[in-house]
Amino acid sequence: xxxxxxxxxxxxxxxxxxxxxxxxxxxxxxxxxxxxxxxxxxxxxxxxxxxxxxxxxxxxxxxxxxxxxxxxxxxxxxxxxxxxxxxxxxxxxxxxxxxxxxxxxxxxxxxxxxxxxxxxxxxxxxxxxxxxxxxxxxxxxxxxxxxxxxxxxxxxxxxxxxxxxxxxxxxxxxxxxxxxxxxxxxxxxxxxxxxxxxxxxxxxxxxxxxxxxxxxxxxxxxxxxxxxxxxxxxxxxxxxxxxxxxxxxxxxxxxxxxxxxxxxxxxxxxxxxxxxxxxxxxxxxxxxxxxxxxxxxxxxxxxxxxxxxxxxxxxxxxxxxxxxxxxxxxxxxxxx
Amino acid sequence: xxxxxxxxxxxxxxxxxxxxxxxxxxxxxxxxxxxxxxxxxxxxxxxxxxxxxxxxxxxxxxxxxxxxxxxxxxxxxxxxxxxxxxxxxxxxxxxxxxxxxxxxxxxxxxxxxxxxxxxxxxxxxxxxxxxxxxxxxxxxxxxxxxxxxxxxxxxxxxxxxxxxxxxxxxxxxxxxxxxxxxxxxxxxxxxxxxxxxxxxxxxxxxxxxxxxxxxxxxxxxxxxxxxxxxxxxxxxxxxxxxxxxxxxxxxxxxxxxxxxxxxxxxxxxxxxxxxxxxxxxxxxxxxxxxxxxxxxxxxxxxxxxxxxxxxxxxxxxxxxxxxxxxxxxxxxxxxx
Numbered sequence: 296x297x298x299x300x301x302x303x304x305x306x307x308x309x310x311x312x313x314x315x316x317x318x319x320x321x322x323x324x325x326x327x328x329x330x331x332x333x334x335x336x337x338x339x340x341x342x343x344x345x346x347x348x349x350x351x352x353x354x355x356x357x358x359x360x361x362x363x364x365x366x367x368x369x370x371x372x373x374x375x376x377x378x379x380x381x382x383x384x385x386x387x388x389x390x391x392x393x394x395x396x397x398x399x400x401x402x403x404x405x406x407x408x409x410x411x412x413x414x415x416x417x418x419x420x421x422x423x424x425x426x427x428x429x430x431x432x433x434x435x436x437x438x439x440x441x442x443x444x445x446x447x448x449x450x451x452x453x454x455x456x457x458x459x460x461x462x463x464x465x466x467x468x469x470x471x472x473x474x475x476x477x478x479x480x481x482x483x484x485x486x487x488x489x490x491x492x493x494x495x496x497x498x499x500x501x502x503x504x505x506x507x508x509x510x511x512x513x514x515x516x517x518x519x520x521x522x523x524x525x526x527x528x529x530x531x532x533x534x535x536x537x538x539x540x541x542x543x544x545x546x547x548x549x550x551x552x553x554x555x556x557x558x559x560x561x562x563x564x565x566x567x568x569x570x571x572x573x574x575x576x577x578x579x580x581x582x583x584x585x586x587x588x589x590x591x592x593x594x595x596x597x598x599x600x601x602x603x604x605x606x607x608x609x610x611x612x613x614x615x616x617x618x619x620x621x622x623x624x625x626x627x628x629x630x631x
Numbered sequence: 632x633x634x635x636x637x638x639x640x641x642x643x644x645x646x647x648x649x650x651x652x653x654x655x656x657x658x659x660x661x662x663x664x665x666x667x668x669x670x671x672x673x674x675x676x677x678x679x680x681x682x683x684x685x686x687x688x689x690x691x692x693x694x695x696x697x698x699x700x701x702x703x704x705x706x707x708x709x710x711x712x713x714x715x716x717x718x719x720x721x722x723x724x725x726x727x728x729x730x731x732x733x734x735x736x737x738x739x740x741x742x743x744x745x746x747x748x749x750x751x752x753x754x755x756x757x758x759x760x761x762x763x764x765x766x767x768x769x770x771x772x773x774x775x776x777x778x779x780x781x782x783x784x785x786x787x788x789x790x791x792x793x794x795x796x797x798x799x800x801x802x803x804x805x806x807x808x809x810x811x812x813x814x815x816x817x818x819x820x821x822x823x824x825x826x827x828x829x830x831x832x833x834x835x836x837x838x839x840x841x842x843x844x845x846x847x848x849x850x851x852x853x854x855x856x857x858x859x860x861x862x863x864x865x866x867x868x869x870x871x872x873x874x875x876x877x878x879x880x881x882x883x884x885x886x887x888x889x890x891x892x893x894x895x896x897x898x899x900x901x902x903x904x905x906x907x908x909x910x911x912x913x914x915x916x917x918x919x920x921x922x923x924x925x926x927x928x929x930x931x932x933x934x935x936x937x938x939x940x941x942x943x944x945x946x947x948x949x950x951x952x953x954x955x956x957x958x959x960x961x962x963x964x965x966x967x
Contacts, residue, residue, distance in 0.1 A: 354723035366729040376712035387690035387875070393702040539723070 321445050321472065323402040324426055328443075328474045331389060335475045338441050341388050342432035343481040345380040349373050352536025356500070358485035360412065360434050374412065381430060382408035396421045399428070406443075415452075415462040422446045429463070429471060432480055437487075439478035442471035484533040488524065495523040499537055513538035517546040518553045521561050521587035526611075531583040547585055554587070555621045558612060561587045565626040574602035575611055591616035657781050657808065659738040660762055664779075664810045667725060671811045674777050677724050678768035679817040681716040685709050688872025692836070694821035696748065696770050710748065717766060718744035732757045735764070742779075751788075751798045758782045765799070765807060768816055773823075775814035778807035820869040824860065831859040835873055849874035853882040854889045857897050857923035862947075867919040883921055890923070891957045894948060897923045901962040910938035911947055927952035 328334060350357045350369070357367050360374075382398055385391070385408060391398075397405035409416040410430045418427065423446050432439040444450060450467035489496040502519035503512030516537045520529065534543035551561050562568035564582045572579050577586050589612035593601050599610040604622040664670060686693045686705070693703050696710075718734055721727065721744060727734075733741035745752040746766045754763065759782050768775040780786060786803035825832040838855035839848030852873045856865065870879035887897050898904035900918045908915050913922050925948035929937050935946040940958040 351719055354719050365731070370715055372708075372711050372715045375708050376715070379706055379708045379712070383687055383690050395701075 318445055320402075320404045321426055321443055324404050324406060325443055325472050325474065327402050328441075335478050337388055338385075338430075338475055339439065339478055339481050341381060341384045342430070342439050343483075345377060345384050346432065346434055346483070347532050349377045349380060350536075352532060353539060353541050356536055356539050358483060358533075358536050359489075377412070378408075378410040381410040381432075385428070385430070397425050415464075415467075416444075418446055418451060418461050418463060434480065434483050434486060437480045437482060439475065439480045440473065441475040441478065442473040444471045484530055485536060492523075498523055513540045514546060514549055514553070518550045521547075521550050521554060521585070522557060522559060525559065525587045525589055526577055528578045528580060528584045528586050534585070551623075555623070557589070558591070558619045558621050559587055559589045560621045560624065561585050562624075563626075568624065568626070571602045571604065571624070574600065575609075576600050577611075588612075590619060590621055592619050654781055656738075656740045657762055657779055660740050660742060661779055661808050661810065663738050664777075671814050673724055674721075674766075674811055675775060675814055675817050677717060677720045678766070678775050679819075681713060681720050682768065682770055682819070683868050685713045685716060686872075688868060689875060689877050692872055692875045694819060694869075694872050695825075713748070714744075714746040717746040717768075721764070721766070733761050751800075751803075752780075754782055754787060754797050754799060768814075770816065770819050770822060773816045773818060775811065775816045776809065777811040777814065778809045780807045820866055821872060828859075834859055849876045850882060850885055850889070854886045857883075857886050857890060857921070858893060858895060861895065861923045861925055862913055864914045864916060864920045864922050870921070887959075891959070893925070894927070894955045894957050895923055895925045896957045896960065897921050898960075899962075904960065904962070907938045907940065907960070910936065911945075912936050913947075924948075926955060926957055928955050 331337070346360055350360060352358055355367075357369065359367060360369055360377075362368050386393075386399065392400040394400040394405040394407075397407040399406040399408065404426055406426045406428050407419075407422045408430065409418065409422075409427045410432075411417070412432065414431075416427065416429050416431075425446055427444045427446055429442045429444050430440070444463070444467055447470075450463055450470050451461040452464045453461070485496060499516055499519045502515040506512040506515060516539075517534060520533070520537045531543050534546060535541055538546045540546060547561055547563065554561065560571075562572050562577070562580055563585050564580050569579045572586055572588075575588060577588055580586050590609040591612045593599055593608050593610040595608060597608070597610060601608045601610045603609075604624060607622065609619075609622070667673070682696055686696060688694055691703075693705065695703060696705050696713075698704050722729075722735065728736040730736040730741040730743075733743040735742045735744065740762055742762045742764050743755075743758045744766065745754065745758075745763045746768075747753070748768065750767075752763065752765050752767075761782055763780045763782055765778045765780050766776070780799070780803055783806075786799055786806050787797040788800045789797070821832060835852055835855045838851040842848040842851060852875075853870060856869070856873045867879050870882060871877055874882045876882060883897055883899065890897065896907075898908050898913070898916055899921050900916050905915045908922055908924075911924060913924055916922050926945040927948045929935055929944050929946040931944060933944070933946060937944050937946045939945075940960060943958065945955075945958070
């Protein structure tokens, strides 16, 4: 033992490397990733963005990556491309250099990006001996994993598929150095809603039945979205997927007008909306998110959580309350 | 001969169908497309958007679909996916119904979308007997074609590739009913610039050499873009590709400050910018486009095209003019 400094600096969250065969290259890449700020949250966004871009909800109304047949299906070419998109978004997010033939160069090591929606990764022959950044995301369970794996014969299955690519073996699991082992994938709002309340998703997408074209139909669906899902943050991806249009702020502004008669307000990120949301105990909308709420007028001495809008006191509607027309909330600027 | 009305109404641009074997299904689909407003321009945008989304310039700085090696390469999976993206964007643009197993249903006919960057289309077995919407775009020649082809043995090559797909034959060309035969693909600004002035593209992308990270580097490249390319409309895709960042208006606003000392203004769509552009004989910027210009101060009696900014008379700079600091132009709102 000497007093020499360690070869690779472990700036944050050093992982126990004891008991593993020495692999300074892998150590270096692992340390590099662990030194990145907000590592797990950034990878979560990498997968969320990649999946949402491939679903292309604003054009296709799709929100479920796992549909294989019918109108909402995701083609095999799209799933293959999802891996390429993840590689691109990861490179941009972490400003990674280009390698050849591997995808990235990190700390002088050639690293290949490998993404799977399933359980194992497909490894091309060229990756033999190299490090793979193995990534997995599951939109249904809202989980993801990111790890590093040195490709040696013992981490691969023998089976070759047509492309001369091999799958990772069960043994690869213990050989993988997890950078994020239990990642929480940011929620896919509509997928989650369909799991919990399929009738609501059906009502939203049926709201435009009988309408031709996308214009009016999209507005009717967005109205129904904010009518069905009160008290929860709704993100931009959800609005454009429901609208099948890209101008989500405009659809939300118009939905405000349509839902006034039903006593529903849609709160955005502009003042005073976040204050109203806070007063009412609702989640606070940030830029690109909205929360709708049905309101009632309450007395000054009501013990219910309440907020003042245009001089009138409002609480969240509850059964038995008098129906009211929702107030028009003035914002600093006209945008939603 | 009877006086019955024609089976399918040819609302605009009827094509001469004489001399062809009767195919009422194909006639119907052809008529439907020909009745769409701005057909050629809309298809042009379909291909422009699809190519730009696959290039993903804001993350990859790529603008050339045809690079096969090195950092700027476009992977085979991306080119395959381009066909899927074209199918999706076409469906959204023309609000086409879903078919099975073909992509679309148009006038009750099952129609498959087939896109190629090359010269022939690859046709799957399932398309036999069906109509294909054959589409082709070439970003280098700025051309595209869209046609309809009934898949019969005589329009196919015999050769089968691994996927049991056959290519269209030379004979297919005469059998194709062109909907848009000589389409002009909207320009890929950077690709065109590199063709004409490769040294300018090099100067733009080298402007950030020596800088680490994307923040400052992107701004330096955007500054150089507007310094190198004066007097031409620059679109949003170009700015985000050069910046490798998505907030193009912010980069343009900052470039304005950086380029003042060089006497360069960047005009956008907000008043009074379009008026200034018109006064100076520059192309008029619309939303999402900008035009830069180097200015000189000129006398009131100068015969040169000039514009008044903050009470001072400016013309386009020409050799021999005194260098000036560019004026700050006040806009109605702060956005670029």
